Amino acid sequence: MQEKIVTGKDIAERMKNVKHKIAVTSGKGGVGKSTVAALLAVHYARKGYKVGIFDADFLGPSIPKLFGVEDKAKELIIRESGVSPVYSEKYGIKILSIQFMLPSKESPVIWRGLAINTALRSFLGSVDWEELDYLIFDTPPGTGDAILTVMDFVDLDGLIMVTIPQELSAQIVEKAINMAKKMDTDVLGIVENMSYFECTKCGERYYLFGKSRAVELARKYDIDLIAEIPYDMELLDLAERGRIEDYEVDYFEYFYI
């Protein structure tokens, strides 16, 4: 049987009842991009909006783990009309991840290039989100195929760039900002993660990774610095236990989209 090729029109049809679409990306891997995408989704969900997360991070899909829904793949409902996402426990955030398509959570994803592009398009064209106020895309780090495909096929409100206070991370974010410009996609803001660690006993701040370039980047490109998130053991603990929805601090209080 020949597989149907998903077109931009099919994807636009899927997205037509999604009001806002925001992609979260980063320069380097492991800087907390998925965590930021999850916290943004929780922020909107707490305000009563209908929210979805599309985990398009083919290299390290971690959204299901953050929300404790790794074992819910079997609950995915595949109908003629499309794939229905699973729901997070506390706020009913709709979640779809590449991880749900893997035989086990330890399975690596070894697709690349064209295969990533094709698989991503096929997902984008088959998920039945119904109505959403916000759809957050967690994309792989860097300026690779997945983010380009998302920018090509989805009419995004824009990108949020996540960085840490490290020269290499800032450099790659700068590249990503320039890529977004070339693709005519707005950068909604920069989030600096793991900015500092605050001692819970004496309140002193330690700048673990050194000098921040987030403020400089924000100024240079006239982009908002949305948040500076500290290294927080409670956040780490909740993330590890799949309870990110229980983390109470809201770093997006002053972010309006």
Ligand SMILES: Nc1ncnc2c1ncn2[C@@H]1O[C@H](COP(=O)(O)OP(=O)(O)OP(=O)(O)O)[C@@H](O)[C@H]1O
């Ligand atoms: N502010 C923070 N405080 C403490 N731990 C954090 C913080 N942000 C992220 N982490 C932890 O750091 C690790 C990496 O975070 P995360 O998976 O969100 O990064 P990522 O950039 O999405 O990684 P990848 O490149 O694999 O997609 C996770 O264990 C996460 O719980």
